[in-house]
Amino acid sequence: MTGTDTGGLGRVFNEVPELYDRTRPTYPDALFADLTEITGLGQRSRVLEVGCGTGQATRSLAPLGCQVTALEPGDGLAALARQRLAMFGNVNVESSTFEDWDDRGRRFDVLVAASSWHWVDPAVGWRKAREMLSPGGWMALLGHATVRRPGEPEAYAETADLHERFSPGDPDWGHPPLEDEVRSTSEGWGPNHDPGDLFGPTTVRWYPNVLWFDGAGFADHLRTLSIYRKLNDDVRELLLEAIAERIRTRLDDRVPRRYLSMLRTGQRAD
Numbered sequence: 454m455t456g457t458d459t460g461g462l463g464r465v466f467n468e469v470p471e472l473y474d475r476t477r478p479t480y481p482d483a484l485f486a487d488l489t490e491i492t493g494l495g496q497r498s499r500v501l502e503v504g505c506g507t508g509q510a511t512r513s514l515a516p517l518g519c520q521v522t523a524l525e526p527g528d529g530l531a532a533l534a535r536q537r538l539a540m541f542g543n544v545n546v547e548s549s550t551f552e553d554w555d556d557r558g559r560r561f562d563v564l565v566a567a568s569s570w571h572w573v574d575p576a577v578g579w580r581k582a583r584e585m586l587s588p589g590g591w592m593a594l595l596g597h598a599t600v601r602r603p604g605e606p607e608a609y610a611e612t613a614d615l616h617e618r619f620s621p622g623d624p625d626w627g628h629p630p631l632e633d634e635v636r637s638t639s640e641g642w643g644p645n646h647d648p649g650d651l652f653g654p655t656t657v658r659w660y661p662n663v664l665w666f667d668g669a670g671f672a673d674h675l676r677t678l679s680i681y682r683k684l685n686d687d688v689r690e691l692l693l694e695a696i697a698e699r700i701r702t703r704l705d706d707r708v709p710r711r712y713l714s715m716l717r718t719g720q721r722a723d
Contacts, residue, residue, distance in 0.1 A: 472677050475673070477509065478710075478714070479513075480510055481662065487658055491591070492562070492591040492718060493562075494519055495519065496518035499519065499562050500514060500519045500561060501564045502514065502521055502564075503524055503551045503564065504566060504567070505546060506568070506569070507530055507534050508523065508546070511538055515541040515544050519543065522545050522559070523544060524547050526550045551578060551581065552577045552581070560585060562591070564591070564592050565593045566594050570596075579648035580651065590721045591719070591721070592719050592720075593717070595715065598629075598635045598715065599629040599711070600629050601629045603631065606704075606709065607628070607709075607711075610628060612695075612699055615692060618695075619691055619695065620688055620692065632661075635659075639659075640655070643717065651721070652721060652722055655718060656716075656718045657717050658715070658716045662711075663709050665707060665709055666700075667700065667706045668698065668701040668704075668708075669697050671696065671697065671710070672693040672694070675693055676689075676693065
């Protein structure tokens with residue numbers, strides 16, 4: 454999580470760092486194996502991670518032996534990241550947004566942004582990303598998309614009436630996209646990202662995953678999502694309590710959350 458956004462939502466996760474660390478999906482080992490294969494990342498590589506959050510992706514980068522400089526503007530998130538990463542001597546967490554960060558002349562072989570690049574101002578981010586990379590360097594965007602498959606139970610479908618009851622007409626409410634719809638975005642940097650000619654062609658890979666939650670755990674997971682963090686505290690808690698109760702009483706206290714994790718990589722255009 455990082456960046457400057459006009460609504461301030463780029464910092465909301467700082468309110469719940471422990472929940473964020475505990476309930477958000479992590480990235481599969483296969484993704485980091487592919488990242489290493491594609492970019493040539495190794496023990497001598499210098500990696501800049503933009504928006505490390507609590508260090509979920511960093512904890513997979515660090516064992517690769519590369520030197521990681523991780524940026525995180527949220528004080529609570531950065532503090533927890535430093536705690537979680539204390540065992541690694543090759544990681545340094547700096548408190549800053551990417552846009553405001555002083556690179557002090559440092560350059561990197563790989564820039565990684567895990568579920569964070571959408572918080573970066575695109576007018577600044579893409580050009581600065583290219584400037585931060587050495588010739589031949591790589592940009593890597595990691596992320597998760599919540600998806601559904603036809604005919605499968607899905608948590609939002611089972612609780613849509615509760616969302617409308619407590620926050621009617623909210624434009625953020627809606628069913629997750631179908632998995633095949635998300636997989637169809639396998640070109641470029643994604644539907645909302647266009648760096649122009651700053652980077653070369655992309656390689657896109659997908660990694661399916663399903664997490665299971667009980668009612669309380671699912672409510673905690675939703676507490677870490679920006680579309681729920683932006684709600685008035687009273688409204689949010691009433692809604693999440695109702696969702697947890699629905700899952701307990703009607704869904705045997707067990708719901709799936711299907712994800713596609715994503716890796717998009719492209720080399721700096723020189």
